Amino acid sequence: MLRFQIHVDTRYLDDRSLPDENKYVFAYTITIRNLDTQPAKLINRYWLITDGNGKTTEVSGAGVVGQQPTIQPGSEYSYTSGAVLESPVGTMEGHYEMEVQGGGNFKTPVPIFRLAVPKVVN
Template identity: 55%
Template structure:
């Protein structure tokens, strides 16, 4: 199994109604990410890439160093968790992307972030 496959990413998303303004086409979401190192070596997250798609098909790309201002190192068996957010113009959308990481020999690799949905409650049947 490749190193990329030994780093697992799971995401839970939440609608933040108190911060949203539907009449202004502003829908705010939070998402909690868990990154687990299932390999036998230390890895470090260096940067992120997100593709955010709203309900109208409008796509936005976000790139940046680390996550929430840090470039965490994960020891074997360790999970790193963080919470961030996104603002959409529609009550429904999705996000996906990848993390640029390095192994303990400083060799770069990418770990995929599986697509997840951003949805206002009761928007889907």
């Protein structure tokens, strides 16, 4: 398995959220850095999204934001996407399925991260 570093930044999108309708919209930016000596292509993603009420949603699919980037050694790839929760707090976690040039796939875990409306504690 190759070595990758995952960094996540999140933000609440107040202008797109409708709290009275239990619709809380968040953006997240993920940076994937290849710490290894071989390139790898991100071919699939998997997310487990849990809101503050305990409701879970699983999301999977090809690539990220319509792309299947190849990440070269020592370089990084960043993208921004979003999630809609029915509560002001929640979490996301998952993995990326990566393909090594020359054959073989492996999963790179994305550690759990928090989505939260500022100044809300649950």
